[in-house]
Amino acid sequence: MTRISSVSLRRVLDSRGNATVEADVLTDSGGFGRAAAPSGASTGEYEAIELPAQEAIANAREHAVPRLVDTVYAGDQRAVDNALRAADGTDNFSEIGANSAVAISMAAAKAGADTLGAPLYQHLGGAFRGDNFPIPLGNVVGGGEHAKDATDIQEFLSAPVGAPSVEEAVFANAAVHAAIGDIFDEREIGAGKGDEGAWAPPIDDEEAFEIVDEAVSQVADEVGFEIKFGLDMAAAEMYEDGAYQYSDGEKSTDEQIEYVADLVEEYDLAYVEDPLDENDYEAFAELTEQVGDQTLICGDDLFVTNVSRLQDGIDAGAANSILIKPNQIGSLSDTFDAIELAVKHGYKTIISHRSGETEDTTIAHLAVATDADYIKTGTVAGERTAKLNELIRIADDAV
Numbered sequence: 001m002t003r004i005s006s007v008s009l010r011r012v013l014d015s016r017g018n019a020t021v022e023a024d025v026l027t028d029s030g031g032f033g034r035a036a037a038p039s040g041a042s043t044g045e046y047e048a049i050e051l052p053a054q055e056a057i058a059n060a061r062e063h064a065v066p067r068l069v070d071t072v073y074a075g076d077q078r079a080v081d082n083a084l085r086a087a088d089g090t091d092n093f094s095e096i097g098a099n100s101a102v103a104i105s106m107a108a109a110k111a112g113a114d115t116l117g118a119p120l121y122q123h124l125g126g127a128f129r130g131d132n133f134p135i136p137l138g139n140v141v142g143g144g145e146h147a148k149d150a151t152d153i154q155e156f157l158s159a160p161v162g163a164p165s166v167e168e169a170v171f172a173n174a175a176v177h178a179a180i181g182d183i184f185d186e187r188e189i190g191a192g193k194g195d196e197g198a199w200a201p202p203i204d205d206e207e208a209f210e211i212v213d214e215a216v217s218q219v220a221d222e223v224g225f226e227i228k229f230g231l232d233m234a235a236a237e238m239y240e241d242g243a244y245q246y247s248d249g250e251k252s253t254d255e256q257i258e259y260v261a262d263l264v265e266e267y268d269l270a271y272v273e274d275p276l277d278e279n280d281y282e283a284f285a286e287l288t289e290q291v292g293d294q295t296l297i298c299g300d301d302l303f304v305t306n307v308s309r310l311q312d313g314i315d316a317g318a319a320n321s322i323l324i325k326p327n328q329i330g331s332l333s334d335t336f337d338a339i340e341l342a343v344k345h346g347y348k349t350i351i352s353h354r355s356g357e358t359e360d361t362t363i364a365h366l367a368v369a370t371d372a373d374y375i376k377t378g379t380v381a382g383e384r385t386a387k388l389n390e391l392i393r394i395a396d397d398a399v
């Protein structure tokens with residue numbers, strides 16, 4: 001029924017104009033799945049390895065495809081992912097590339113779903129999945145590794161926490177993005193856009209806070225429900241020589257903790273991702289102790305969707321939420337294991353895009369399948385709206 005009959009791989013373009021890996025999977029009874037791997041810029045030190053697309057494709061064709069075709073069933077996701085692990089033979093997909101692995105893993109899931117006649121979110125989530133929808137965190141102002149000469153903080157994220165539906169939440173984030181553009185026009189600030197479609201203005205963080213706060217309040221009044229905002233500080237990218245390097249000077253770890261805690265208070269932040277370095281569980285635990293009851297402290301580079309790093313965080317009391325990116329770990333089974341561990345220990349889950357993306361919509365289905373609390377997948381730009389619009393279709397039962 002869902003036995004894999006063919007796997008084909010090709011290079012396609014991602015949203016930065018770089019080559020990435022796309023996989024097509026076919027099953028014996030004609031089921032079909034296609035998926036493409038995203039790619040990060042502010043990558044975590046402990047992420048699975050992304051190889052150059054052509055190399056990843058060649059190695060996967062040689063080592064992984066023969067293990068899958070006429071042998072493994074696309075409906076048995078763990079068997080697919082175990083075969084990928086066996087084909088690679090390393091603990092971080094450095095042989096076939098996490099980009100090939102995750103593309104095949106996701107394409108196989110889609111082929112399995114197609115064969116069984118179920119939408120992907122239903123196939124992945126099963127009969128007992130919840131029916132909650134994730135709140136979309138919309139990147140509206142950005143800098144860091146995603147844009148040159150813009151803010152130090154990588155992402156300012158609109159968080160429509162009071163939205164009555166995913167559709168209204170998605171449109172509210174777009175309205176915040178537009179309102180910020182209007183404020184830049186009023187202030188005669190020329191702003192381009194960063195990798196993820198957020199505004200990339202030549203302003204400092206302080207002015208960015210002021211503008212985002214103003215836009216969020218304005219749109220909240222217009223739509224009639226609560227909208228907060230959050231951050232991805234991607235602080236591992238700022239941490240150098242034992243301090244956090246900002247354009248206006250450096251902050252020690254204690255000063256960084258105090259700075260973030262003050263920001264949470266001042267702006268009632270809904271969410272702060274990677275506020276500290278990816279190796280500093282202790283500092284994460286200290287910050288979580290201080291403000292973890294008021295906001296989500298999220299580990300992205302800290303955990304890299306990896307159960308053993310997440311377990312270390314749980315043991316240390318570090319963070320209270322985890323960013324989930326399938327290409328950080330390389331397969332959907334490993335991704336599900338990280339989500340299950342997080343939920344078991346009361347950590348919120350945020351399914352996330354990468355700064356380099358394609359039109360693939362898998363993460364929208366993954367968020368619904370796993371009852372994720374949030375999804376972080378931008379606000380505008382085609383590779384972001386592909387996922388946001390898929391969420392709206394799923395909510396509308398139109399997939």
Ligand SMILES: O=C(O)[C@@H](CO)OP(=O)(O)O
Binds near residue numbers: 041043044353355356
């Ligand atoms: O840091 C992040 O959370 C991601 C997505 O915004 O960026 P990148 O894909 O560059 O790691």
Ligand SMILES: [Mg+2]
Binds near residue numbers: 234
């Ligand atoms: Mg991040």
